[in-house]
Amino acid sequence: MxxxxxxxxxxxxxxxxxxxxxxxxxxxxxxxxxxxxxxxxxxxxxxxxxxxxxxxxxxxxxxxxxxxxxxxxxxxxxxxxxxxxxxxxxxxxxxxAEVLGIISRGMKAIAIAGTHGKTTTTTLTTYLLRECGISCTAFLGGIALDFETNFVEGQSEWVVVEADEYDRSFLHLSPNIAVVLSMDADHLDIYGDRASLHETGFRAFAKKLEPGGKLYLQHRWAVEMGNIPGLELFGVEGGSYRADHIRVEDGYFTFDYHSPAHRLEGLQLSLPGRHNVENAAAAITVALQLGGKGEDIRRALRSFRGIRRRFEFLHRSEGQAYIDDYAHHPEELRAAIGAAKELFPDREVTGIFQPHLFSRTRDFVDGFARALEQLDEIWLMDIYPAREAPVPGVDSAWLFDKINHPRKHLVHAEEVLQLVQERQPKVLLTLGAGDIDLLRNPLKDYFGGKA
Structure with missing residues (x-):
């Protein structure tokens, strides 16, 4: 076409x-x-x-x-x-997905895949490239705060795309550079089981790589991916392209980056959490491959503002913080909650979680329960159905009963603001991919007015 x-x-x-x-x-x-x-x-x-x-x-x-x-x-x-x-x-x-494939085939494509971290890594890669003077086009899975849009028009031959595994959408892409961040079980309504997700999803995507292209894979998934031409491993404290010596300095996650050709020490990332350091390792690797300079990357990592609804600070004062995050899979919940607790080790963290999809709740109910148990207080909302009809026996009360925690509550959206006023949480997280985002502005206005 x-x-x-x-x-x-x-x-x-x-x-x-x-x-x-x-x-x-x-x-x-x-x-x-x-x-x-x-x-x-x-x-x-x-x-x-x-x-x-x-x-x-x-x-x-x-x-x-x-x-x-x-x-x-x-x-x-x-x-x-x-x-x-x-x-x-x-x-x-x-x-x-077909249209995105047609668009990208006329350019050199960088495709970022994985069950978690796609949007952050796609956006950070785009930001690093542009700060390094590479005017890439980008199709993003979220609203980038630096660009205030999810589409960035560029002037070079490069395009950065989020490669979505849902409905096998990413098989319409033929990237020159691919990144696979994770291959955890998800979308089992499409794939049936984890083995099919790996074989007919991520391995099939890897085989779409253009001849001579590079595939950067998070190192813990090397066995599942198998032997793919152009495969390189990255990660935190693992892989040939790695971040290590992670610490918090001056309010930034700070780390060193090593690859066969580069060594960058004392890099500081504006985003919190070890998972984001790993995302940054992938983005740095791509930027360096395309000729980005170390000092440009160093500056850009500190100034990157992030993505709407990806650990987005909507209020931060000496006494309280309110963070909104799109987390809708157990691994994403663990990452978001873990980042909050690492940033605020002396404060209680309260989380409001809205499960997304009956099928995902059914498939990962125990994982959700264990992830939510990391919180100091849990407020659980009704399941957001999106495209699905109800599944008998699958509801928030069922998940609620699986959670082993003394401070858990079933809540409705209309109760949240009053509960916040009564409980005054020190660190509040809203978590989920449904319409929980409708709470963002009322809570932001409340915390801002109170401050």
Whole structure:
């Protein structure tokens, strides 16, 4: 498909974080961009302000006659009225991942994959490259605070993309450089089991690497990945490209970086947590491969502001802190909670968690329970269903009973602000990938006004 000839693009699910980045790509090239989403959000309102026409009802009368391409997300059901209309009309229809693959094949692609850390590493890699003078394009899985967008237009031949394992989306990519951060079990509704995730997911993705390309793999997954041409290992205190001697100095996570060709000591990262040091090791490795200079990388690591909803400080004062994080898998919960406790070793950490998807809660209920037990106090919300119908017997009360903790509470969203006012938590985390983000502004306003 020749994307240059497309004049009108219609998005079904335009407000999704991956969908909206592609919508911005076409909008920036002068195409007419319009579409549907289920609900109005801060992101859809921003897209509308940028000139993208969005409506919120399944209404085929809102569809123009001259649509050249329809882009949809797998989260949209086959019964969707507009999707059915386009199929009847014979309009070219492609999944978001297919379109991203077509875009990236015209460039040199850096694809960041893994069950955790993709968005942070993709965004940090983009930021380091641009601070090193490499004007890359980027499709990000979150809103980068440094760019205030999830799509970054560049002038070089390089594009950085988040390579999503859901629905095997990343198999549409053929990267020149690939990073695999982790291969933990997830999306078992798609893959069935861990072995299939590894073989038909991540190994299949690794085999899509362009000839002569590099695959940087987190070193603990070497056995599962097996022998792949171009494979190199990175990590924290492991791999040929590694971060070590990790410590906290002057409020920054500080570490040394070593590779066969480079040694950078005393690097300081603006993001907290050992998991982010590992993400940074991958980003540094890519930046150095493309010719980035050590001092530019050193400066950029300190100034990087992060991503909305990735351990994002919304309030920080001498007595209290409020942090919002997208964590929706047990390993992500452990990382976020661990980072908070390492940053604030003398304060109690309270977490509000909203489970995301009935299937994920069912598949990882014990992992969620053990991760949440790291908290000093647990507030558990109802499961956010997203695209799923309820699963009998799977609800927050079931997860709640699995948690062995004396200070756990089942709460509803409308109770949270009053509970915060009554309990006055010293460190508060909101955790989850659903609509728990609607609590961000009320809590931020409360803490800010109180300060």
């Amino acid at each position: 020749d994307l240059k000839s497309i004049q009108t693009v219609y998005f079904i699910g335009v407000g999704g974080i991956g969908m909206s980045a592609i919508a911005r790509y076409f909008n920036g090239r002068g195409a007419k961009v319009l579409g549907y989403d289920k609900t109005s959000t801060e992101l859809t309102r921003t897209l509308a302000a940028e000139g993208i026409d969005i409506h919120y009802e399944e209404d085929v009368s809102r569809i123009p006659k001259d649509v050249d391409l329809v882009v949809y997300t797998p989260a949209v059901p086959d019964t969707h009225a507009e999707l059915q209309y386009f199929r009847q009309q014979g309009t070219p229809i492609k999944k978001r």
